[in-house]
Every structure is written in structure tokens, then in C-alpha cells.
Amino acid sequence: MKCRRGMARLLEAVVAAIIVATALSVSYFYLLPANPYVIRGGTDLEKYGFDTLNTLARQGGFDRVIFDASGEIVPNWDQQMRVVLGSIFPTGILFNMTVYNSTISADRFVTLTPLPTNVTISNADASAFLNAGQVSQVTFIYTTKYINAPGKGFYVLVFDLQLARATRI
Amino acid sequence: MGRRRGQVILMAALAMALLIFSVVISIYSASTSYQQMRYNQATETINNLREDFGRALIGVLAKFTQRYNETAEMESPRILAYYLFSYWTRSASRAFAADGVQLNFTLSNITLQYPGVFFGFNLTEARFTNNQLAKLFWYTPQSMSVVSASFDANLTGQGFYGWHEDALFLLNMTLDVPSIHQESINGTNYAVLNVYLNREYGQPVEDLSPSNFNIAYFDSVGKSWRNAIVSLLSNNGGGSYTLYLLNATGQEIPSPYYKYLLVWAQDTRGIIVESYTYTYVEYTIQENAIRNVLGPIPKPDETYALETLLNGSMLWFNTPLAQSGGFVPIPMPPVKQFRVYSTVNGPSDTNLVEIPSQVEVWTPDYLTPTLQFADWVRRFDVGDKLVFLVNFANSSINQQRVRIYWLFDADAPPPAYRVSINSSGIYVDINNTVYTARLVPNQGNSWAVDWTISMYYGSYHAEFLINGVGWVRMNGGGNWIPHILPGGDWNVLVGPIRAVAYRASADVMRVEPKPGGGANDLLQLVDSPGAFNHTDIVLIPYGTKYIQLYEDITWRQTWTDHRYYSFLTMISGTSSDQGSAIRVTNWAHQRTDLSVHSGTYSSSPGTHDIDSNFMYWYGQYNNRGTLGFGEAVLPNLAYVNAIKGLFPGSSRLWIWTSADFARRVLDSLAYMYDGDISHWMTIPAGKRVSWTAGIWAYGGNGYGDLDTYYRMFVEAYYPTIVNITGGM
Numbered sequence: 001m002k003c004r005r006g007m008a009r010l011l012e013a014v015v016a017a018i019i020v021a022t023a024l025s026v027s028y029f030y031l032l033p034a035n036p037y038v039i040r041g042g043t044d045l046e047k048y049g050f051d052t053l054n055t056l057a058r059q060g061g062f063d064r065v066i067f068d069a070s071g072e073i074v075p076n077w078d079q080q081m082r083v084v085l086g087s088i089f090p091t092g093i094l095f096n097m098t099v100y101n102s103t104i105s106a107d108r109f110v111t112l113t114p115l116p117t118n119v120t121i122s123n124a125d126a127s128a129f130l131n132a133g134q135v136s137q138v139t140f141i142y143t144t145k146y147i148n149a150p151g152k153g154f155y156v157l158v159f160d161l162q163l164a165r166a167t168r169i
Numbered sequence: 170m171g172r173r174r175g176q177v178i179l180m181a182a183l184a185m186a187l188l189i190f191s192v193v194i195s196i197y198s199a200s201t202s203y204q205q206m207r208y209n210q211a212t213e214t215i216n217n218l219r220e221d222f223g224r225a226l227i228g229v230l231a232k233f234t235q236r237y238n239e240t241a242e243m244e245s246p247r248i249l250a251y252y253l254f255s256y257w258t259r260s261a262s263r264a265f266a267a268d269g270v271q272l273n274f275t276l277s278n279i280t281l282q283y284p285g286v287f288f289g290f291n292l293t294e295a296r297f298t299n300n301q302l303a304k305l306f307w308y309t310p311q312s313m314s315v316v317s318a319s320f321d322a323n324l325t326g327q328g329f330y331g332w333h334e335d336a337l338f339l340l341n342m343t344l345d346v347p348s349i350h351q352e353s354i355n356g357t358n359y360a361v362l363n364v365y366l367n368r369e370y371g372q373p374v375e376d377l378s379p380s381n382f383n384i385a386y387f388d389s390v391g392k393s394w395r396n397a398i399v400s401l402l403s404n405n406g407g408g409s410y411t412l413y414l415l416n417a418t419g420q421e422i423p424s425p426y427y428k429y430l431l432v433w434a435q436d437t438r439g440i441i442v443e444s445y446t447y448t449y450v451e452y453t454i455q456e457n458a459i460r461n462v463l464g465p466i467p468k469p470d471e472t473y474a475l476e477t478l479l480n481g482s483m484l485w486f487n488t489p490l491a492q493s494g495g496f497v498p499i500p501m502p503p504v505k506q507f508r509v510y511s512t513v514n515g516p517s518d519t520n521l522v523e524i525p526s527q528v529e530v531w532t533p534d535y536l537t538p539t540l541q542f543a544d545w546v547r548r549f550d551v552g553d554k555l556v557f558l559v560n561f562a563n564s565s566i567n568q569q570r571v572r573i574y575w576l577f578d579a580d581a582p583p584p585a586y587r588v589s590i591n592s593s594g595i596y597v598d599i600n601n602t603v604y605t606a607r608l609v610p611n612q613g614n615s616w617a618v619d620w621t622i623s624m625y626y627g628s629y630h631a632e633f634l635i636n637g638v639g640w641v642r643m644n645g646g647g648n649w650i651p652h653i654l655p656g657g658d659w660n661v662l663v664g665p666i667r668a669v670a671y672r673a674s675a676d677v678m679r680v681e682p683k684p685g686g687g688a689n690d691l692l693q694l695v696d697s698p699g700a701f702n703h704t705d706i707v708l709i710p711y712g713t714k715y716i717q718l719y720e721d722i723t724w725r726q727t728w729t730d731h732r733y734y735s736f737l738t739m740i741s742g743t744s745s746d747q748g749s750a751i752r753v754t755n756w757a758h759q760r761t762d763l764s765v766h767s768g769t770y771s772s773s774p775g776t777h778d779i780d781s782n783f784m785y786w787y788g789q790y791n792n793r794g795t796l797g798f799g800e801a802v803l804p805n806l807a808y809v810n811a812i813k814g815l816f817p818g819s820s821r822l823w824i825w826t827s828a829d830f831a832r833r834v835l836d837s838l839a840y841m842y843d844g845d846i847s848h849w850m851t852i853p854a855g856k857r858v859s860w861t862a863g864i865w866a867y868g869g870n871g872y873g874d875l876d877t878y879y880r881m882f883v884e885a886y887y888p889t890i891v892n893i894t895g896g897m
Contacts, residue, residue: 010181021188024195050213054220102260110263140217141264143224143257146231146439153253154228156260 045093045163049138052088053159062157063145066099066115071147078117086123094132094164096122102156112158124166132164211329214268218261218322219334225257227338230316231439233303238433238441241503242546243580250303254318269325276300279317279337287311288345290448290897305442305579308502310344310897312444312577340374340440342366342432346897349428349446351421352413359400359413360386360427364444366408366434373408376437383433384414386422387498392480393551394431394501397422429895431500443502446897450481450497451572453516453892454490454559458880460567469562470867470878473888474667474710474717476554477573478535484554485887486717486805486861487536492890499555499573501548504528505583506575509557515566516891524571525666525711526557527584537704538671543664545583556667558710568891584665587711597661598625599668599709604866606709606716608670610659612678612695620740621655622670622707624716626866629751629798631741631789633864635705636722639730641680642846645688647828650842652730653679655703655722656695666711673704675725700728714874715803715882716864724856732819732850734840736812737802737862741789742832748772751791753798753833756824757872758787765876774828779841783822784809786879787835790869797869802837803882808860815839815858816850 056062065084066077074080085095098121100112129135140159147154229250236246254274262272281304282296290310298304303316317337323330345363352361362384366374379399388395401413414430416422428446435441454475459468476484481496483489509526512518530541533552541547549555559571591598599606605625620632637651657674677699683690701724708717718737741753757767761782768777770789788801804812813820816839823836836842839858840850863882867874880886 007177010178014181014184017185017188021192024192046210046213050217054217057220057224102256102263104256104259108255108259110259112263138213139264139267141221141261143221143228145224146228146235153232153249153256154225156225156257158260158264 045134045136045165046138048093049136049161049163050140052085053138053140053142053161056084057140057142060145062142066157067144067147067155073115076118077115078119078121082119082121082123085121089123089163092166094122094124094128094162094166096120096124096126096129096162098160100158100160102158115157124164128166129162129164132166135162135164137162211324211327214265214270214324214327215322215329215332218265218270218272218320219336221261222257222318222320222334223336223338225254226316226318226336227438227440229253229257230303230314230338230340231441233316234305234314234441235439237305237579238443240546241548242505247303250316254302265324268327269323271323271325273321275319275321276302276317277319281306281313281315281339282311287343289347290344299580301580306577307443307579308445308500308506308575309448309577310346310444310446311342312442313339313341314440314442315339338369338440340366340368340434340436340438340442342434342442342444344430344432344444344446346446349430351424351427354413357415358421359415360397360422360430362412362414362430362432362446364410364412364432364434366410366436366442368436373406374436375404375406375408377404377410377434378402379412381435381437382412383435384412385431385501386414386416387426387429387480388416389423389426389480389498392478394479394498397430425495426498429498429500445500445502445575447497447500447895448577448897449572449574450499450893450895451570452483452890453568453570454483455568455889455891456561457567457889458883458886459561459877460564462880462886463877465564466877467562467564468877469560470714470874471562471881472558472560472710472713473881474556474558474708474713475571475888476529476556478554479549479551481893483890484535486882487719488884488887490888490890492893494893497893497895499549500575501550502575503545503579504547504549504553504555505545506579506581507549507555508574508576508581509555510572510574511557511559512570514563516568516570518570521570521572524557524559525584525587526555527665527667529554529556529664529667529669537673538660538662538669538706540660540662542662542669556664556710558666558712586663586665588663588666588668588709590661590663590668597659597670599661599663599670601668601709601711601713603712603714606668606670606707608659608661608707610661610670612656612658612676619651619654621705622716622864624800624864624866626800627796627798627868629741629746629753631739631753631800633802634735634738634740635718635720636701636703636858637735637738638728638733638852639850640733640842641682641691641731643689643691644682644686647689648844649680649682649691650733651680651735652733653677653696653700653728655701655705656697656699657703668709670707670709671705673702675699675702677701677703698725700724700726714866714878718862718864720858720860720862722858724852724854727851727854729849729851731846732840732848733842734815734838734850734852736808736837736839736858736860737804738837739787739789739800739802739835740827740832741800742830744830747830750793751796751798753789753869754791756787756789756833756835757875758822758824758835759784759876759879765872767872768824770826770833772826772831774826774831776823776825778822778824780822780824781820783820783837785883786865786875787822787837788865788872788875789833789835790867790872792870794870795868799867799869799872799874801865801867801872801875802835803863803865803875803879804837805861805882806884808862811858811860812837812839815852815856819850
């Protein structure tokens with residue numbers, strides 16, 4: 001009788017361990033995204049956005065699109081930027097960019113002011129982003145090349161780039 | 170039964186081990202997956218920050234070098250650099266505020282270069298960033314512009330901590346000085362220079378064109394630096410360029426000037442670096458005033474305030490020092506970079522010590538100081554004089570080597586001020602640590618005085634009157650000397666080691682007896698313009714016993730007056746010290762045979778001596794031992810010739826005691842005073858009177874000082890230049 005009670009304890013322990021393991025496995029299953037592609041896709045969009053902005057930055061693209069030789073903002077820079085982004089991102093990728101000029105006041109307070117635009121730097125309207133499968137937001141800082149003009153140094157620009165896939169997969 | 174139970178236990182243990190192991194793996198993979206997803210985003214943000222940090226630093230350095238190149242001073246470029254840096258750091262914090270970014274920036278002391286030899290240029294000391302955001306090491310054959318900073322970043326919103334980034338950006342230019350040569354191509358003689366440019370981590374700069382270079386050569390005809398034409402540029406790869414240069418008119422740059430080049434390069438990032446093909450100009454200067462004449466005697470006060478011009482020539486009392494051979498031009502760095510060194514014990518002395526120096530801004534003809542006299546926020550240019558004080562105290566030597574350096578660290582401060590200035594009532598006092606020169610800077614106040622400049626030494630002083638002309642009969646019957654004298658406000662400007670008081674004016678002060686006034690009442694008037702134009706320049710060098718005086722008078726109108734024309738009158742004695750022991754007691758002067766004529770003053774008015782055979786010095790002194798006082802005028806030959814030639818046969822040295830307060834007077838006269846109201850003299854319009862002189866202060870007790878040092882101020886004994894070299 002004594003021996004049987006020991007065996008029962010052992011079986012209980014095994015069963016309890018199985019239950020714990022099962023519970024952990026189930027909870028781990030729920031930890032993972034419901035659709036791994038959604039997460040992977042979102043990360044890819046972010047990376048895509050960073051890489052695009054980084055490439056433009058390294059090649060001086062922002063300087064050429066936004067500023068003229070004397071460091072003044074080109075009047076139709078927004079249209080040019082839209083063309084540039086439109087030529088980089090493939091069909092099916094929606095973009096919407098806002099560019100802020102960072103200014104610092106005498107008391108060292110920084111303000112981000114959107115660069116003036118005549119058109120939206122986007123290839124879709126706002127509702128398209130609401131309906132998109134994945135939407136990613138990239139914040140990117142860019143310091144312009146030196147401005148070769150008296151009294152000017154450089155601009156610090158902050159880019160907010162929204163990217164989305166046009167259809168849900 | 171027992172064996173079966175053992176197997177069950179074993180199996181149960183194995184099952185539990187497997188279960189626990191699988192749970193551990195599950196937890197580990199879950200956490201890894203979670204971190205991986207977060208890490209990607211942090212990586213992109215950090216990459217963006219570190220790359221843009223680099224762009225910002227490059228922008229800071231570009232603007233810093235450009236601003237410094239324009240201003241020639243470091244303060245405003247450095248303020249701008251820190252402002253731009255702060256602008257970026259705050260912008261970055263603001264941009265990534267949603268990610269909880271925490272940025273901490275630091276500056277550190279990075280070793281940039283160790284001592285070494287670079288194409289013949291010997292870098293004798295290591296170069297560091299000195300905990301500065303940006304540093305410039307320019308003006309040598311090996312120059313660089315550097316910016317460096319570090320930051321630590323946390324992205325708390327993304328669970329990312331502890332990123333550290335060091336950033337260093339630079340532009341480094343090396344001139345291959347030994348390779349500079351002239352080369353004939355298709356009949357055109359080019360100056361050929363090889364330069365090497367690289368950036369951080371030794372990366373060669375490969376994308377430069379002729380427009381990225383600016384080369385200056387010295388135009389010996391125009392006596393200024395001009396931009397050479399970069400006719401050809403050969404990119405040899407690896408950051409090596411060969412430049413083929415012609416002068417500004419497309420002609421050959423003649424020898425030896427093609428070797429002395431100033432090179433600016435600006436890379437495509439906007440960063441400037443400035444290099445020179447030489448780092449110093451060395452002179453061997455010989456004094457001719459004492460040792461060769463008097464033998465090896467101590468001469469502690471034989472100190473010359475020599476002036477070096479842009480073309481490398483040197484002046485003493487505005488007279489070029491004689492030398493054989495060509496000059497080495499002085500380059501045009503910001504004037505704060507200059508330092509002058511000299512030997513102490515002759516040219517073979519291997520030890521060079523820094524001697525006081527400063528740069529002064531004169532008119533382009535080098536004849537008149539300007540209001541920018543002591544402005545150090547500028548490059549060395551036409552009209553500027555690099556002034557230094559070279560001493561020949563050692564009794565056994567008559568030559569010294571003097572080396573003019575330009576420091577390579579752009580943070581070099583301007584020389585320290587050693588001459589001081591004070592205002593006291595209507596007076597301005599300039600102290601050179603040996604004596605104090607006093608004058609009345611504003612004309613309105615000058616009406617109260619009948620002297621031009623006063624020199625205080627020890628506890629006493631003497632006054633000096635320049636160009637006093639004519640006299641008037643006062644209402645009481647006495648005569649007032651002079652009738653007219655130069656007027657106008659003085660510009661008083663102090664530099665680190667030499668001060669100047671100067672005026673260029675047509676204002677002339679005139680004294681007339683006051684109609685209906687008392688016996689001694691006078692009207693004191695200012696004629697503007699008056700009878701003559703005058704330029705009066707008083708230079709006060711640090712630590713010397715002398716004032717340098719330059720006088721230039723041009724008579725605007727024919728002037729007739731009673732007979733008295735003084736070039737430079739010396740007066741001592743005031744109402745307050747009449748009868749006291751501190752007064753001067755003796756006078757002495759040199760005669761044309763270079764003998765000394767001396768005597769004593771009395772306490773009653775009258776003439777002590779009138780001498781037409783005066784020569785290079787005249788002075789007053791007393792014999793009070795350690796309390797002794799003496800001052801003197803040490804004119805040059807031009808002065809003697811001018812004073813004797815203005816009214817031939819009428820010049821005299823008149824030594825007398827005045828009626829008022831028994832003043833002691835030494836009058837150096839072109840026309841002797843005779844007190845006869847029926848006698849006249851006339852100075853024709855257009856007559857020019859120009860001379861220089863030294864005024865000397867010493868401890869009295871005889872006239873030995875004067876008879877020893879007067880030759881310093883005489884043209885025939887001016888220093889000469891024995892040798893000039895430029896080197897690295």
C-alpha cells in the first residue's frame with residue numbers, strides 16, 4: 001500500500017509537468033503574431049523606408065531636391081520630392097512624407113516646422129492608408145550639406161515618412 | 170516488484186527532464202524573437218543618428234573653417250561651431266523624442282599626429298584635439314582641419330541602451346616642399362608643386378579640381394600677395410595632385426618667389442585647409458651704433474623697435490635697413506599667429522627666446538598709423554608692420570639672429586599687452602614700464618598748455634614742444650614764445666608692445682595778446698586750417714628708454730613772424746618744483762666735432778649758452794645718485810640738416826632759463842630768437858620740414874647714456890641686415 005502511494009505521487013508529478021508544459025506551449029503560441037507575415041512585412045517596410053531615405057541622404061539627394069546653390073528652398077521642391085519618391089517606391093507601396101525644418105530659438109528651444117508645400121508629397125489619399133494592410137512610420141533626421149552663403153550654416157531636417165502596402169495580403 | 174518500480178521512476182525522471190528542457194527552449198526562443206523584432210528598429214534609428222551626426226560635424230567644420238578664413242580670429246567661428254553643434258543635438262533629441270532618445274555628447278583629447286618629418290617639414294610636437302570640438306593646424310607645409318566628438322545614445326522607448334559613437338572628420342594637406350621646381354612646358358615656365366590631401370582614416374581626397382585650390386605668390390613688383398593661376402592640375406591618384414602655376418598675368422613666377430607659396434584647399438564638403446611652404450623667416454641683424462664704435466662695452470639699452478613689412482624688408486625710423494640680396498616675403502596669416510624669437514648671445518647662439526612683438530596697421534605707404542593700429546583681427550597685409558624689440562645687450566656681440574614664426578595652432582592668442590594707458594583728467598598717460606608719456610589728446614584742452622608731449626621718468630619729467638614758431642609781445646611788454654604751434658586732436662592707440670599717438674591735421678594753435686587785457690592776458694586761438702599741415706607721430710615702445718618721434722610739416726601759406734623757429738624744444742621745471750632739489754641742474758649737448766659741451770642752469774632767468782655747432786643730441790640732467798634724472802633729444806642727421814638748412818646761418822641751440830618759474834630750456838632752433846620786435850623771418854608756402862628724433866629718458870648723473878646710445882638714432886649707424894633665409 002505504501003509503495004502504491006509513492007507511484008501515485010510520481011504519476012501526479014508527471015501529469016502536472018505535462019499540464020505545465022502544455023500551458024506554456026499554448027501561451028507561447030499566443031505570444032507569436034497571429035500572422036507572422038504582417039509583422040515581418042511591417043518591419044520590412046520600415047527598413048525599406050530607412051534604406052531609401054538613407055540612400056537619398058548619402059547621395060545628396062535632399063540637398064539637390066530641396067535647396068538651390070545659395071541655400072534657399074526651391075519653390076517646387078515638394079513636387080520634385082514626390083517624383084523622386086514615386087520613382088523609387090514600386091507600385092503597391094503607398095508613401096506620404098512630411099518634412100520639418102528644425103529651428104532653434106535664442107533660448108535654445110527647438111521647433112519642428114513643416115517646410116512649405118503646394119502639394120502633398122504622397123501617392124495616395126489618407127483613406128488609402130486607413131485601408132492598408134500594413135502601415136509603417138519612419139522618422140529620419142538629415143543635416144544638409146554646408147550652405148556656402150554668408151550667415152548660413154546648415155539646416156537640420158526631420159522627415160516623417162509613412163509607408164503602406166496598397167492591398168491586404 | 171522492486172525492479173519494476175525503479176524503471177517507472179527512471180522513465181518519469183526522463184519525461185520530466187524532457188519537459189523542463191522543452192519549456193526552457195520555448196521561453197528562450199520567445200524572448201529572442203521579441204528582442205529581434207525590437208532590435209531592427211533601434212538599429213535603423215541609431216544608424217540614422219550616427220550618420221547624421223557625421224554630416225552635422227562635417228557641416229560644423231566646413232562653416233568653422235570658412236568663418237575663420239574670413240575673420241582671422243577664432244572666437245566667432247568657435248561660437249558658431251558650438252551653436253551649430255547644439256542646434257543639431259537638440260534637433261536630434263527633438264526628432265526622436267517619441268522613441269525616448271537620450272543623447273549625451275562629449276569632447277575628448279585625441280592625438281592627431283605624432284612628431285615626424287613630412288616631406289622635409291619637421292613637426293616637432295604632437296597635435297591634439299585638446300578637448301575642442303574643432304581644431305585648425307594651419308600655416309605649415311603639413312596642415313589639417315579637424316572636428317571630433319562622441320555621443321552615447323539610449324532609445325528607452327525601444328528598450329535599447331548604451332550605444333557609443335566616436336566621430337572624427339578632417340582634411341589634411343601636405344605640401345611636398347622639396348619638390349617645388351620650375352618646369353618649362355611648351356615654352357612656358359611653370360612653378361610646379363605637389364600636394365597631398367586626405368581625409369579621416371587616411372582616405373585620399375580624389376575629387377578636387379583647380380577651383381578647389383587657391384595659391385598665393387608674392388608679387389615683388391606690387392609688393393603684395395596675389396593669386397596664382399592654376400593652369401594645370403594633375404590628379405595622380407591617392408590624393409596626390411600636381412599643380413602647375415603661373416602668376417596673375419599668366420607669366421612665370423620668378424625665382425625665388427615661386428618657392429614661397431600660400432596654399433588654400435577646399436574639399437567638396439566645404440572644409441578649408443591652409444598651408445604655407447615655409448614656417449619662418451630668419452634675419453641676422455647687425456647693430457652698428459656701439460660695439461664697432463666704442464668697443465665691447467655693456468649696452469643693455471640698445472634695443473631697436475624694428476618693423477618688418479610684407480615684402481620682408483625691415484625699417485628703423487621708417488628707413489629701410491640696408492642689406493644685400495633679396496628678401497623673403499612675410500606670409501599673410503592672421504596677425505595673432507606671429508611670434509618673433511631672437512638669440513641673446515649672437516648669431517651662433519643656438520637658443521632662441523621669444524621677444525616682444527606686435528603687428529601695427531599703417532597706411533599702405535607705411536608712413537602714417539591708422540585707427541586700426543592695434544587691430545589683431547586681420548591678416549598681415551600691405552600697410553601692416555610686424556614690430557619687434559631686439560636687444561644687443563651682450564658687450565661681446567654686435568649681431569643677433571631674429572626668427573619670425575607663424576604659429577600653426579589657429580588657437581594662438583594675440584600677444585599680451587605690456588604697454589598700458591590711463592586717462593587722468595585732460596591727460597592721457599602711456600606707460601611703457603620705463604617711463605610714462607603724457608599728452609593732451611583733445612585740442613580744446615590743449616589751449617592750456619604750451620608743450621606737445623611730456624615724458625615722466627622716475628620722479629620727474631620734462632616737456633617737449635614741436636614746431637613752435639614766432640613770438641608775440643604781450644600787453645605788459647614781455648614776449649610770449651611761441652606764436653603758433655601744431656594743434657588738433659591726438660589719436661592715442663595702444664598695442665601690446667608699442668603705443669602710438671598721432672595726428673594729421675591742418676589745425677594750428679595761435680597765441681595773441683588779449684586786446685584790452687592785463688599784462689599777461691593772452692588769447693589762445695585755433696586756426697583751422699592754419700599756416701601749415703602737420704603730421705605728428707609719437708611711438709612708445711615697451712621697455713625701452715626712448716620715444717620715437719616723426720614730424721612732417723608742410724607750410725600751406727607764406728608765414729612771416731618774429732624770429733623764432735623751434736624744431737624740438739625741451740623744457741623742465743614747473744611752478745610747483747621751483748627751487749627744489751628734484752629739478753635738473755645740468756645741460757649738455759654734442760657739438761659738430763662730436764665733443765660734448767656742458768654746463769649748469771641757474772635759478773634766475775637768462776641765457777646760458779648759444780651754440781651754432783650743435784649736432785646729434787642735447788639733454789638735461791641732475792646728479793642725484795639713485796634719484797638721478799635725465800632726458801634728452803637724440804635727432805638724426807636729417808634733423809640736423811633740416812634745422813640748419815631752413816634759414817642758413819640762423820640755427821642755434823639756445824640754452825636758457827625762463828622768466829616764469831625759472832624753467833630750464835633747451836631750444837633747438839632753425840631761427841634763433843633775438844627778442845627784437847622789428848626783426849622778422851618768412852617761411853615760404855610749400856616749404857616742407859620733415860625729421861625724426863628719439864627722446865631719451867635715463868637716470869642722469871652725467872651724460873654718458875646719451876653719448877653712448879645717440880648713434881642708434883643716426884642714419885649712418887642704423888642696423889643692417891646681414892642675412893635673410895626662409896625655412897621650414
